[in-house]
């Protein structure tokens with residue numbers, strides 16, 4: 001008893017100190033000393049100490065084997081003699097996969113399961129040329145050739161003889177093969193237990209080595225770290241501090257398996273602009289990291305995060321995109337361990353003038369970006385997504401990891417949250433506040449205080465005695481509730497969730513096999529091992545209505561703290577030597593843990609409805625593939641103007657790597673925004689995918705009606721604009737779901753040849769139709785908007801004024817302005833009868849906004865379904881309509897004949913921007929006599945409004961301007 005209590009007391013003391021540290025810190029900035037720099041992360045330091053030069057790795061071309069799905073070849077490190085196995089695959093759709101593992105690992109290395117949606121279909125490789133040091137490979141059906149060079153090892157991908165990408169060209173590959181610690185065990189035991197060594201050797205022989213099985217590979221954990229193999233221990237790095245045990249502050253990482261990191265470099269000739277690898281609070285375009293810190297990918301709960309630096313945040317997606325005027329490509333580094341990414345460029349620091357001078361002097365190197373990935377464990381598993389366009393890269397990446405889940409319609413509406421709404425009466429008041437002030441709202445949120453002592457899946461009975469009645473009240477208003485369910489479980493023998501998890505052995509374990517305990521909101525907590533499918537199934541079952549008492553079908557879920565956050569752990573997270581199912585260390589799975597929590601919760605919400613209803617789950621941590629499970633947000637931001645601005649690059653970066661459903665706490669989580677900042681945040685949030693106001697418990701209440709009237713009006717307008725555009729949002733999400741296209745996009749995706757757009761992250765596009773330039777400065781009287789596109793026209797959606805691109809436009813703004821432009825050539829559907837919630841609007845008639853291009857054309861689409869079930873998938877119950885304007889005729893036709901939907905929705909108005917005045921307007925619709933439509937034309941704005949076409953949205957029809 002006493003022995004068990006001591007570590008707990010120590011943990012509590014650590015926690016109290018950490019908590020005091022947090023509370024006493026007066027400066028509004030992250031305490032950087034809580035988080036490692038590359039130098040403090042021993043593997044990053046070791047990897048980074050390797051300088052560009054000749055690689056010690058050689059591909060043994062005589063071991064090359066070409067199978068139907070892959071080529072394999074041995075790589076030898078000529079210094080250590082360690083042998084690796086390289087597996088190279090051509091994949092269908094212009095992708096290449098490279099895997100490198102140890103040929104005979106002492107212990108299977110972690111291969112990330114559950115991220116790929118399927119085994120990617122391969123494209124046959126054939127040998128098309130060969131000399132003594134290289135082999136040329138051709139990929140079937142692809143324009144690419146791959147050259148494999150033996151000494152030093154290198155891969156070059158060429159398209160039509162020009163080099164697109166090289167692997168290990170800088171010779172930075174480092175693969176720390178597993179070995180046994182020097183002077184540890186054998187010196188002491190060899191005399192006594194000489195025969196043990198033979199046994200261990202047998203265990204580690206090829207036959208004895210477990211093949212890593214995706215999903216549940218079981219490493220030979222017992223052996224490693226307890227034996228020695230002297231001839232393998234001559235390497236210098238064995239002796240480096242941190243290689244076999246690492247300290248950070250008071251935390252020790254026991255590293256029983258020694259150094260296991262992997263690293264590889266990729267050279268991208270012709271590339272100067274790279275993006276992606278979220279999550280960082282930094283600019284959209286990634287910066288060169290030489291001489292500074294690499295970008296870090298390690299899911300962390302960072303208190304008061306700082307802007308414009310490469311520190312890790314709550315989620316990680318190890319995908320980088322490169323873009324130039326000719327092409328796009330992507331690198332997907334599938335590894336769930338702590339990862340650092342270094343970026344260097346031969347043009348970094350050169351001014352445009354300097355580059356021009358180089359060019360004029362006939363010299364100057366071709367610009368090139370080099371990217372170096374370094375991960376603490378696992379294997380090298382990398383997908384080269386060869387584009388060539390950005391939309392190809394989106395399609396390629398989402399063909400591997402899945403597309404954005406189609407959100408239920410309500411979740412695209414407005415969400416009202418704070419930490420915390422006090423009790424049921426408070427919730428009902430807030431709900432009523434929206435109605436009293438004529439503000440639409442779909443969801444009210446409950447944070448951790450709603451549960452009984454932070455025992456998730458329960459309710460505090462004094463403050464929430466009748467949750468079902470409260471949910472029923474909201475359902476009557478056609479609104480929803482989201483309740484938080486965090487993935488740490490209070491250690492409390494009276495708490496059923498804890499008791500079951502403990503007795504089922506489903507908690508993460510310490511390296512010694514006992515349940516791992518850390519500190520989080522409830523005090524001492526256990527961490528369910530979500531990497532175990534049994535755990536996920538158990539968790540999913542917890543959302544059944546009979547298990548989660550007081551829940552109902554309009555209750556949805558928020559998963560927070562799933563990095564996982566451990567207040568008394570190293571860097572506020574879990575010890576790396578904690579053990580997961582299958583014997584894997586937390587080190588191996590850290591970055592995927594949060595995805596598994598999200599996955600299990602989404603599964604639970606689907607299951608509770610018998611597979612009928614689409615889930616909505618918000619998660620703070622994420623990884624590659626998280627888009628399949630719901631939404632994410634950018635965590636604990638601050639009520640400051642710079643935090644408002646950073647939401648744009650943060651969500652754009654996520655969209656580029658598949659996660660479209662992104663948002664930031666409107667108003668800022670920490671501190672109190674002044675009315676102007678809060679208003680500008682409402683206006684910006686209205687045009688970002690996930691729209692939720694949220695704030696810390698120490699902040700003042702800030703429901704919109706608490707604002708002075710001159711601010712409340714514009715907030716109402718912003719909310720109404722959001723709701724009016726719901727059919728457009730829903731259609732964009734359908735596209736993201738079907739084709740992997742980001743909903744919120746950087747301008748360069750739409751204008752790939754316009755270099756002005758390549759670094760822009762103060763404005764963005766929604767689909768290919770709307771350009772948004774939020775007002776993000778206090779006291780702004782105007783904004784400079786860049787309107788791209790030679791020969792493009794843009795219509796201001798407030799004034800309908802037409803502007804020509806490309807130009808930088810100074811647009812005067814007032815408090816009620818949100819500069820938004822509709823691109824000429826697009827058609828946008830809107831619901832203009834804004835009501836209490838999206839559910840009240842879902843059968844409302846549609847207004848089409850047709851913005852005519854200089855060529856007199858426009859097109860757009862509309863996706864509709866029931867808004868909440870999977871029937872669109874299982875029964876084809878949906879509509880995808882295509883609208884085309886050309887030759888003064890607007891036509892509506894089906895864009896997907898498989899879909900069908902019984903719907904009362906009709907077209908109530910058509911607004912044509914940039915139109916002359918017609919003599920008459922005729923409507924033709926299937927099965928109806930031709931009719932004449934009444935219209936109104938404004939000569940001043942060139943806006944033609946056609947009243948009441950009255951046609952069904954599902955019908956084919958055409959409108960003719962004569």
Ligand code: NOJ
Nearest residue numbers: 419447448560620635636
């Ligand atoms: C941290 C989350 O980021 C924040 O949104 C939430 O309010 C608190 N945890 C309390 O649950």
